[in-house]
Amino acid sequence: MSVVLMTPEQKRVVVNLSADECLYESPHNLPATGPPFSSGTDLYAHMAQSGAIYYYTYAWSMKKGSKSEFNLLSEEDAKKFLIERAGLAGYEHLISKKDEKFEKYFPGIFDEDA
16 A cells, blocks of 8 residues: 655655555454454654655554554654553563664664663
8 A cells, every 4th residue: 555645845755555664563453352452553664765764654443434544753753652662562572573673773772871
């Protein structure tokens, strides 16, 4: 699925869920088969033809009548999104699956800095 998003500078960014790199995928599960994960927000990274990296979220739902939403994020907001999800999902759970991807886009994002 390809969608055109607009940057604050009014540049068109053509994102594609199948081609772009998923950095965080929300749990997917219908309520009848376990915990009710019938909606969520995923984070993607898109490399434009210019070489610039754009981050965006894809908010989805399995509920009838709901629409999916795409939103561009700044690099800082994308980092905050991941750190927030690490707190919710548990750092070890999130890191064990995606460490290389996180380091590729956000080197040291989960390193202690206190």
